[in-house]
Amino acid sequence: MDAKPSIAKSLAEATGLSETELLGYIETPPERAMGDYAFPCFRLAKALKKAPAAIAAELKEKLVLPAGIERADAAGGYLNFYADRADLARKAISRVLFEGDSYGGSDVGGGKNVCVEFSSINIAKAFHIGHLPTTAIGHALNRIYKALGYHTIAINHLGDWGTQFGKMLVAYKKWGEGKPIEGSTVRELVHLYVRFHEEAEKDDTLNAEARAWFRKIEEGDAEAVDLWQRMKDLTLKEDGEVYKLLGVSFDSYAGESFYEDKMQAIIDELDDKGLLVTDKGAKIVDLSAYDMPPCIIVKSDGATLYATRDLAAACYRKKTYDFVKSLYVVAYQQNLHFRQFFKVLELMGKDWVKNCEHVNFGMVSMEEGTLSTRHGNVVYLEDVLKASIEKTLEIIKEKSPDLENKQEAARAVGVGAIIWGVLYNSRIKDTSFSWAKVLNFDGETGPYAQYTHARCCSVLRKAGGYEKEGVDYSLLKEVSAAELIRAIAALPEAVKAAAEKNEPYLVARCAIDVASAFNKFYFECRILDEVPGVRAARLALTDAARQTIKNALYLLGLEAPERM
RNA sequence: GUUUCCGUAGCUCAGCCGGAUAGAGCGUCCGCCUCCUAAGCGGAAGGCCGCGAGUUCGAAUCUCGCCGGGAACGCCA
Numbered sequence: 001m002d003a004k005p006s007i008a009k010s011l012a013e014a015t016g017l018s019e020t021e022l023l024g025y026i027e028t029p030p031e032r033a034m035g036d037y038a039f040p041c042f043r044l045a046k047a048l049k050k051a052p053a054a055i056a057a058e059l060k061e062k063l064v065l066p067a068g069i070e071r072a073d074a075a076g077g078y079l080n081f082y083a084d085r086a087d088l089a090r091k092a093i094s095r096v097l098f099e100g101d102s103y104g105g106s107d108v109g110g111g112k113n114v115c116v117e118f119s120s121i122n123i124a125k126a127f128h129i130g131h132l133p134t135t136a137i138g139h140a141l142n143r144i145y146k147a148l149g150y151h152t153i154a155i156n157h158l159g160d161w162g163t164q165f166g167k168m169l170v171a172y173k174k175w176g177e178g179k180p181i182e183g184s185t186v187r188e189l190v191h192l193y194v195r196f197h198e199e200a201e202k203d204d205t206l207n208a209e210a211r212a213w214f215r216k217i218e219e220g221d222a223e224a225v226d227l228w229q230r231m232k233d234l235t236l237k238e239d240g241e242v243y244k245l246l247g248v249s250f251d252s253y254a255g256e257s258f259y260e261d262k263m264q265a266i267i268d269e270l271d272d273k274g275l276l277v278t279d280k281g282a283k284i285v286d287l288s289a290y291d292m293p294p295c296i297i298v299k300s301d302g303a304t305l306y307a308t309r310d311l312a313a314a315c316y317r318k319k320t321y322d323f324v325k326s327l328y329v330v331a332y333q334q335n336l337h338f339r340q341f342f343k344v345l346e347l348m349g350k351d352w353v354k355n356c357e358h359v360n361f362g363m364v365s366m367e368e369g370t371l372s373t374r375h376g377n378v379v380y381l382e383d384v385l386k387a388s389i390e391k392t393l394e395i396i397k398e399k400s401p402d403l404e405n406k407q408e409a410a411r412a413v414g415v416g417a418i419i420w421g422v423l424y425n426s427r428i429k430d431t432s433f434s435w436a437k438v439l440n441f442d443g444e445t446g447p448y449a450q451y452t453h454a455r456c457c458s459v460l461r462k463a464g465g466y467e468k469e470g471v472d473y474s475l476l477k478e479v480s481a482a483e484l485i486r487a488i489a490a491l492p493e494a495v496k497a498a499a500e501k502n503e504p505y506l507v508a509r510c511a512i513d514v515a516s517a518f519n520k521f522y523f524e525c526r527i528l529d530e531v532p533g534v535r536a537a538r539l540a541l542t543d544a545a546r547q548t549i550k551n552a553l554y555l556l557g558l559e560a561p562e563r564m
Numbered sequence: 565g566u567u568u569c570c571g572u573a574g575c576u577c578a579g580c581c582g583g584a585u586a587g588a589g590c591g592u593c594c595g596c597c598u599c600c601u602a603a604g605c606g607g608a609a610g611g612c613c614g615c616g617a618g619u620u621c622g623a624a625u626c627u628c629g630c631c632g633g634g635a636a637c638g639c640c641a
Contacts, residue, residue, distance in 0.1 A: 030584065040583055042621065052621085076584065077621095122641090159641070256641090282639050291567075292637090299639045306641050335568070336636050362570090363634075395603070413603085424589095425577060428569070430634065437576080441603055443589040444577090451603045459600050509578070512588085523596095523605045542600095564603080 006066035007037055007081055014062045015044065032479060032486075035073065035080035036088075042077050052077030085482055086474035089541075092489040093473065096544040102147070104491040104507075104551045109149030113321045116142045116152055118329035119248070120255075122159035123235045124168050124189045127242050128378040129433055133361045136422040138329035139248045139557045140504035141359065145325075147555055148499055153321055157313065158232075158255025164193070165228055166214030170206060171196040172227065181230040186238050187380075189231060218260075242382050245415055247557060259312040263304050266311045267297060275347055285344050295340040310341050318352055325355050327502065332360035332428065359502045362430035379433060389414030391439050392447070396564065403563055412559040413447050420446025423556050424508040444512050446558055449549055452515035456546035457562040459527055459539070466539040475537040480524045484517040484541060488548045495555065504556055511552035518545040 008023035015022070022039075029038045041055040048055060056074035063072060063079075070084045096103045118138020121127055142154045171192035172181075179188075200206040216224035236253070243249065267283070270276045275285050281300030287293065297308050317326055328338065338358035345353040366379065392414035396406050403409060421438055422431075424445075441447035460466075476485070487510070494510035497503070527538040550560040 024581090027583080030587095034584075038584085042583070045621070078584065162641075164640095280638080284638075294638060296639050301639080303639085305639070309641095331635095332569070333635060334641080337641085360569095365634095392603095399603070400601075429577075430570085431576090437590090440590070443603095445589085445603080447603055448589095451601075455601055455604080457601095462600060505578090509588095516588090519604055520606095522600080526600070528600045564601085 003066065003068045003081070003083060004037060007039070007069065010063055010066045011039060011059070013064065014059055017044075029078075029080060032483060034075065034078075036083040036486075037069075037081040039079045039081070040077060041079060045077075085477065085485075086472075088489075089473035089476050089481070089485050090471075092485050093471075093540050093544045096488060096547050097468070097540065100547065101551060101554075103547060104495045104555065105147030105149065106492065106496070107149035108496075109145065109151070111149065111151050112324040114145045114150045114152045115155060115317050115321055115323045115326040116145070116329065117155040117157050117327065118142070119243075119250075120157040120159060120330070121235070121239055122164075123255075124165070124186065124193065124231045125159070125235075126186065126190050126378045127239045127381050129381055129384055130364045132381055132384075132418070133364060133422050133427070133431075134329045134331070135246065135248060136419045136557060137359065137361060137427060137504060138327075139246070140423055140507070140555060141327060141329065141499070141502055143555045143557065144495060144499050144504065144507065147495060150324075153252060153317075153323075154250045155252045155254065155317075156250040158253055158257075160228075160232055161256035161260065161309075163211055163214045165217055165231075166210035166212065167196045167200075167206075168193055168231060169213040169217075169224060169227055170210045181227065181234055184234065186235050189234070190378075242385070245382070245385050245411070246419065247415075247559065254313070254316075256309050259309045259316065262312040262316055263308050266308065266315065267304075269348065270297060270344075273348060275344070285347065287340060287343055290343055292336070292340055292343065295344050307337065307341050307344070310337075311344060314341075314345060314353075314356065315350070318350070323352075323355065325357065327357050327359050329359045329361070331363060333363070334358070335360060357502065359427070361427035365430065365432050384438060385415055385418055387435070388418050388439060392417070392441070395441070400564065409561045409564045412561045413441075413450055413564055416446035416450055416553070416558040417441055418446075419557050420449075420508065423504045424512075426503060426505055446553075447564075449511045449515045449553060450558065450560055450564060452518050453546055453549040453553070453560045454562060454564045455522065456518065456542050456549070459522075459542050460546065461562075463528055463535075463539050466536050466543075468536075468540065471536050471540050472533050473537055473540075475534045476541060478521070478525055480517070480521040481538075481541060484514070484521045484545060487513040487517040488544050491548050491552060494552075498555075507552050507555050511549055511556070514545055514548050514552070518542070518549075521545075 004023060004026045007026055008019050011017070011022045012019040025039060025043055027038050027040065029035050041052040041059070044055050045052045053074065053076055056077060056079045059079050060072050060074045065072060068084050068087050070082045073080045073082070116138055119131060119135040121131060138154070142152050145152050168189065175192055175195060196206065213224060217228050267276070270285065276283050276297060277286050279294065282296050283298035284294040284296050287295055295307050296305055298304060314326065317323060330338070335358065342353050342356055345356070389410050393406060393410035396403060396410055418438060476482070490513065491510050494506045498506040525538060527535065527542060530538060553560045
């Protein structure tokens with residue numbers, strides 16, 4: 001479908017230059033009227049000692065046009081190529097319709113394993129909007145890699161260990177009023193946690209008590225472990241509802257506690273390899289040779305740290321899954337941590353660390369200030385999703401009063417709007433949470449893409465089917481149709497690039513391009529009441545647009561309802 | 565202070581492995597539903613691409629410096 005290689009071959013024959021070099025020069029003109037491919041002749045000006053415009057004119061005469069290219073025009077220093085539109089349309093549309101739900105993907109992954117660590121919620125803490133980026137990005141990447149033929153392992157690296165559980169136990173025992181954990185809510189636990197910090201300000205002995213209780217958990221004290229496990233169960237059950245709403249699932253919930261018994265081996269290995277140094281009572285790996293602060297492996301009180309657990313987890317994952325890639329979808333605040341931790345793996349001789357990647361993203365802040373579970377300043381993700389669904393339901397009632405299953409459509413669109421909000425920009429951007437922004441469904445939004453999809457479905461439904469064989473694609477001669485075809489054809493490359501850069505927004509932009517192009521096409525061209533040949537061609541194009549939007553949305557973790 | 569990321573329209577952002585008049589959405593203003601879903605389409609207004617040098621035939625894009633903002637910087641995760 002991509003004619004660049006054949007153009008490069010023709011150019012190579014005409015100029016005697018390297019085909020691969022020429023291929024790299026071929027670009028896409030900024031406007032459709034300028035053709036489908038462009039070769040800038042400026043690059044040859046020096047070597048050939050001629051003006052670019054003259055080179056373009058000369059090449060135009062000398063060149064033997066490859067198949068699929070109708071003509072070439074010299075324009076300034078550019079040689080513009082015009083593709084055979086009917087050929088392009090036929091190839092693009094039939095490919096989409098043939099591949100169906102798998103269009104956009106490929107089999108390059110060959111079933112090899114990719115680990116994707118994301119979401120990583122904390123037990124007994126709020127599932128708040130700060131967890132949305134990692135959850136949405138990780139989930140999207142999981143689907144994108146799967147679509148490319150990889151076998152993925154979605155890992156929720158639970159924050160289920162540490163002194164905060166000692167604090168939780170103290171608070172629960174002191175102020176929980178004997179209410180069984182199963183009958184409580186995570187929010188109640190969060191209130192207890194907030195209260196602990198308030199009280200501990202006044203009474204420092206509480207902190208000592210908390211440490212003691214955490215020690216009990218570590219030592220396997222029956223009561224302590226039981227309470228901890230029940231808090232964990234409660235959190236997973238409640239957060240499971242949010243995941244269900246989001247359509248997110250995991251293959252592994254191996255969190256911090258899972259690696260408790262796997263860290264000593266790492267510490268020993270570091271020691272054996274002579275990497276461990278004792279400094280100020282702590283065991284560290286010195287990274288000053290790499291302009292980084294040391295990586296602390298064991299604290300002076302003998303306790304392990306985040307880095308120790310991450311080392312154990314990385315080695316465990318390599319051993320268990322033998323991944324070709326291991327992603328960590330974690331906020332950019334931890335950039336240094338990941339650089340240190342990867343460097344330590346490298347020093348340990350784990351050459352596979354080159355396949356580990358920190359997929360970082362920007363912060364979510366509140367217009368009112370920073371998010372903090374400790375201070376009770378949180379916006380629960382569940383509340384955001386519910387508000388979005390509620391607003392969507394109102395819009396549906398107003399715009400589609402006859403729609404059955406309004407609630408179901410509202411859920412798909414309301415949740416989609418929220419997920420989209422995270423995925424339509426590059427990861428690194430910081431975002432500030434605002435209800436107004438989150439609940440705006442106009443323009444480049446998830447609902448817009450979903451709406452366009454539903455519009456396609458509606459047309460196809462009313463058409464009652466069409467003759468898919470022998471469609472005459474040369475009848476799609478409008479500029480708006482050509483633009484739509486180009487947008488549709490762009491998905492596979494977008495998915496590939498999204499995986500290479502771990503940037504789901506590339507797929508989101510592609511979805512918007514198709515939606516926007518379809519809406520223009522839809523406005524300009526009648527579909528159903530056309531003569532049979534044109535009708536069939538336009539329906540096939542509509543069908544391809546529908547499929548492309550659906551697939552792109554799926555890769556991002558959004559549903560594509562057929563009516564809304 | 566050091567390291568690092570970011571700085572493009574009033575706002576939110578694409579474009580950044582150099583190339584044709586710098587794009588989109590939101591917001592503002594103006595049009596378009598007797599016709600396939602108006603969550604739509606069209607138009608207008610709105611830009612020293614943070615600033616200054618350098619490299620180049622050509623710089624929003626590459627390099628350096630500066631300014632502004634975020635983040636991290638040894639026993640939290």
